[in-house]
Structures are given as C-alpha cells and as structure tokens.
Amino acid sequence: MTRPKLHFGAFLYTPGNHSAGWRHPDAVPQTDMHFPWYVEMARTAERGKLDTIFLQDTAAVGGSGALDGTSPYRPSQGRQVHLEPVSLIAALAAVTTRIGLISTATTTYNEPYNLARRFATIDHISGGRAGWNLVTSQVEDEAGNFGFDRHVDHANRYERASEFYDVVAGLWDSWEDDAFLHDKQSGLYYDVDKLHFLRHRGAHFSVRGPLNVSRTPQGRPVVAQAGSFDVGRELAARTADLVFTAQTVIGDGRAFRTDLRSRAERHGRAPEDIKILPGLMPITGRTDAEAQDKFEQLQELIDDRLAMTSLARLTGDLDIYQYDPNGPLPPLPPSNAAKARQALIMELAREKNLTIRQIARYLGTSQGHRVVHGSARSIADTMEEWLLAGAADGFNLLFPFFPGPLNDFVDLVVPELQRRGIFRTEYEGRTLRENLGVPVPPNRYAASRQGIRS
Numbered sequence: 001m002t003r004p005k006l007h008f009g010a011f012l013y014t015p016g017n018h019s020a021g022w023r024h025p026d027a028v029p030q031t032d033m034h035f036p037w038y039v040e041m042a043r044t045a046e047r048g049k050l051d052t053i054f055l056q057d058t059a060a061v062g063g064s065g066a067l068d069g070t071s072p073y074r075p076s077q078g079r080q081v082h083l084e085p086v087s088l089i090a091a092l093a094a095v096t097t098r099i100g101l102i103s104t105a106t107t108t109y110n111e112p113y114n115l116a117r118r119f120a121t122i123d124h125i126s127g128g129r130a131g132w133n134l135v136t137s138q139v140e141d142e143a144g145n146f147g148f149d150r151h152v153d154h155a156n157r158y159e160r161a162s163e164f165y166d167v168v169a170g171l172w173d174s175w176e177d178d179a180f181l182h183d184k185q186s187g188l189y190y191d192v193d194k195l196h197f198l199r200h201r202g203a204h205f206s207v208r209g210p211l212n213v214s215r216t217p218q219g220r221p222v223v224a225q226a227g228s229f230d231v232g233r234e235l236a237a238r239t240a241d242l243v244f245t246a247q248t249v250i251g252d253g254r255a256f257r258t259d260l261r262s263r264a265e266r267h268g269r270a271p272e273d274i275k276i277l278p279g280l281m282p283i284t285g286r287t288d289a290e291a292q293d294k295f296e297q298l299q300e301l302i303d304d305r306l307a308m309t310s311l312a313r314l315t316g317d318l319d320i321y322q323y324d325p326n327g328p329l330p331p332l333p334p335s336n337a338a339k340a341r342q343a344l345i346m347e348l349a350r351e352k353n354l355t356i357r358q359i360a361r362y363l364g365t366s367q368g369h370r371v372v373h374g375s376a377r378s379i380a381d382t383m384e385e386w387l388l389a390g391a392a393d394g395f396n397l398l399f400p401f402f403p404g405p406l407n408d409f410v411d412l413v414v415p416e417l418q419r420r421g422i423f424r425t426e427y428e429g430r431t432l433r434e435n436l437g438v439p440v441p442p443n444r445y446a447a448s449r450q451g452i453r454s
C-alpha cells in the first residue's frame with residue numbers, strides 16, 4: 001500500500017499570525033503591502049513544493065476596537081491593511097509556475113458573476129492553479145462598507161453562500177471544453193450546442209449567464225472553505241475540494257474529518273475528494289531547545305490587554321474587558337460572526353480551566369490554531385501522527401511573522417517529511433487539482449449528454 005502524503009497550504013497572513021509577531025526583531029512588517037515580499041514568499045513555498053499559498057481576506061481595515069482613536073489597542077495591531085488577495089494571486093500567477101494560488105472572497109458582500117469571472121480568469125492566467133476560499137465573512141466591520149448597519153445574520157449568510165456557489169459553479173460550466181472551434185474555413189468561432197445559459201432565478205440572485213470566460217484549465221478553480229458550524233460543514237461537504245479548519249487535538253481532528261467525509265459521501269462524493277487541512281503554526285528550531293527559546297521570545301512580546309482584542313471578537317455583544325482577567329471566561333452570548341470558533345474556545349477554556357488572560361494569550365499566539373514548537377523531527381512526528389490517524393490530509397501552515405519562519409519550515413521540516421516518504425519531492429502535476437489529488441468536475445451539460453453524473 002502506498003503511504004498517504006501530506007498536503008500543505010502556506011497561509012500568508014502578513015505581517016504574521018502571532019498578535020505581536022510583527023515586533024519580532026527578524027520580522028518584516030512591510031510584508032503586508034509590499035508586492036516583492038509576496039513574490040519571494042510564494043517562491044519560497046514553491047521551492048518547498050507546498051501545494052498552495054492561501055490568502056485570507058477581510059473587506060475592512062483589520063483588527064478590533066474602534067477606529068476613531070478611542071481604542072487604546074487598535075494602533076498596536078498588525079494587519080490593518082493588506083493587498084487585495086484576488087488581484088494579488090493574479091499577479092503571483094505570472095511569477096510562479098507550479099504552486100496553487102488560493103484567495104479568499106466573501107459571498108456575503110460580492111456578486112457571483114463578478115467572482116466567477118475573476119477566478120476563471122486567474123485559472124487561465126495561471127494554467128490551472130487558482131482556488132477560491134469561499135467564506136461568509138467573519139468580521140462584522142465589513143457590513144459598514146457595503147451599505148449595512150449590521151452584519152448579515154449567520155443563517156442568511158449561509159443561505160446566500162449556498163446559492164452563490166450554485167451560481168458560480170453553474171457559470172463555470174457555461175462553455176464545454178471543446179466549445180471553441182476557431183474554424184477559419186467555415187467561419188465558426190464556437191459550437192452553438194456547447195454554449196449554455198444558466199438562467200438562474202433564486203431567493204438571492206437572478207443570473208442569466210453565460211460567463212464570458214471559457215471553461216478553465218482545471219474545469220473549475222479549486223473551492224476551499226472554512227466554516228465549521230453545522231451549516232458550514234454541510235455546504236463544505238457538498239461543494240468544497242479543500243477545508244481549512246481549526247482543531248487542535250488529534251481526536252477532534254479525526255472526528256471532524258470523519259464527519260466531513262461521511263457528509264460528502266451523502267452528497268454522492270468520494271470521501272477522498274475532499275481534503276481537510278487544520279491550521280498549524282510551526283515554530284522550527286535546529287533543536288527542540290532552540291525552538292522553545294524562539295517560542296518564548298515571541299510570547300514575551302505579547303501585551304495581555306492587546307491580546308484580549310482577539311478574544312473580544314469572539315465574545316459577541318459582551319464587553320469582556322469588564323471582567324477580571326485572572327478569572328474564568330463567563331458564558332458567552334451566541335456569536336453572529338464565527339459560531340464554530342467560539343464553541344472551540346469555550347470548550348478549551350472549560351477543559352483546561354483557563355483564565356481570561358490565558359485564553360487571550362492563547363488566541364494572541366495563533367488565533368486559536370495549534371502551535372507546535374520543536375526540531376524538524378518533532379514537527380514531522382506530530383504531522384505524521386495526525387496523517388496516519390486520519391485526523392488530517394495535511395495542514396494550512398500559519399507563521400508568527402514573515403519571512404523567517406516560512407523559510408525555516410521549507411529548509412528544515414520539508415526535507416525531513418520527504419525523507420519519511422510522507423511528502424512529495426516533485427509536484428505530481430501542473431494544476432492545483434492534480435497536486436491535491438482532487439478530481440476535475442465534469443461539465444454538467446457534457447456529462448448529462450453522456451449519461452455521467454456531474
């Protein structure tokens with residue numbers, strides 16, 4: 001039997017996923033806006049044969065607390081600005097050749113025709129390496145930039161997201177693979193039987209189609225998803241090729257992956273067609289002791305009150321600052337932002353008996369994702385354990401700052417994983433689908449003519 005292999009995303013959340021990472025002596029805070037840094041980081045990830053870069057997004061100035069100068073914490077937070085990621089992956093497509101390029105785009109504050117067109121275009125530009133991370137907008141601040149007083153309700157967001165996906169996927173099938181004849185003799189540019197109108201009419205969208213971009217090199221760009229509350233899981237099981245998640249304990253990882261794979265089967269899909277990548281922040285040293293020092297150096301930079309801003313985001317309408325930071329986490333009102341994440345944090349606090357301050361520091365380190373510090377061997381050990389236990393198909397790699405820790409992973413951990421035979425030494429294919437090992441969905445119209453289920 002062939003050994004399963006890991007898949008990796010490099011989560012380029014510049015200037016770093018650690019709340020104080022940008023202040024580290026080796027950090028380059030300008031990685032948030034400076035294009036040449038993204039080129040270098042994408043090429044480093046490609047040198048390490050990682051499957052894809054993965055770009056988060058929020059359509060609002062980042063951070064939490066008021067922007068009007070009354071929040072004492074806001075001016076110390078990183079990631080206030082970043083390059084718009086769909087435009088960014090288009091540019092990176094031109095300076096890389098093999099690595100996947102996944103960008104987040106929200107279904108809550110976008111129109112499906114525009115997004116279908118942009119991602120299809122980037123799939124063409126990149127020769128089949130584009131991916132769309134479909135989100136429903138975690139951060140409530142986005143609402144005010146799109147004509148709303150309040151964030152759209154969680155259930156409504158998912159209803160819209162589900163229909164949004166159907167429209168986008170439908171538009172991506174507008175043209176069959178061989179629709180364009182370019183026949184100079186007959187004068188036929190395309191075969192009229194291979195062009196299809198979507199004529200979608202639903203609760204949220206009315207879209208005639210067809211898309212004015214031909215079928216893409218991957219058939220469709222890869223679809224990634226990150227919501228993990230019940231409706232989020234259901235949408236992912238039906239539609240996603242890849243799921244970015246946040247379990248920190250191997251048992252929870254296995255339960256989540258098993259649940260998603262069986263939900264996918266209920267939607268008529270093969271379980272291996274959906275890849276589950278929990279987030280993981282590796283802090284790599286030449287020895288375990290060196291990695292421990294690196295970790296402690298980072299933790300010393302955390303300001304407790306500032307770290308509480310990440311927690312404040314998950315506490316909904318409750319003002320967490322009025323509670324004693326050395327006391328337990330009070331019961332939280334339901335969140336309209338990220339229900340699954342809120343549930344994970346409450347469970348962790350209860351299980352480990354953590355104080356508000358301890359939870360805040362934990363979130364400030366990696367936004368609640370698993371942190372592993374150690375030598376290449378120790379990091380490879382835990383990755384191998386999760387892979388073989390069926391708790392992950394790989395990891396979305398978070399870095400405390402850029403670019404050093406990404407280089408460390410590629411230079412130290414990747415060779416160790418390759419030596420163990422659990423990570424590729426060469427890209428398997430040219431497209432992101434080929435490298436991830438997920439199928440090309442057949443064009444629905446061609447498939448129905450041939451009697452294949454799409």
Ligand SMILES: Cc1cc2nc3c(=O)[nH]c(=O)nc-3n(C[C@H](O)[C@H](O)[C@H](O)COP(=O)(O)O)c2cc1C
Pocket residue numbers: 055056057058104106134135136137138139226227228229230231232233244245246279337338339340341
């Ligand atoms: C690991 C992870 C990453 C996410 N990344 C983004 C993002 O980049 N932008 C965004 O607007 N929402 C992001 N989300 C939010 C989800 O799209 C969703 O709106 C939110 O998690 C609420 O759904 P849930 O309750 O199902 O988790 C992310 C969620 C998770 C769990």
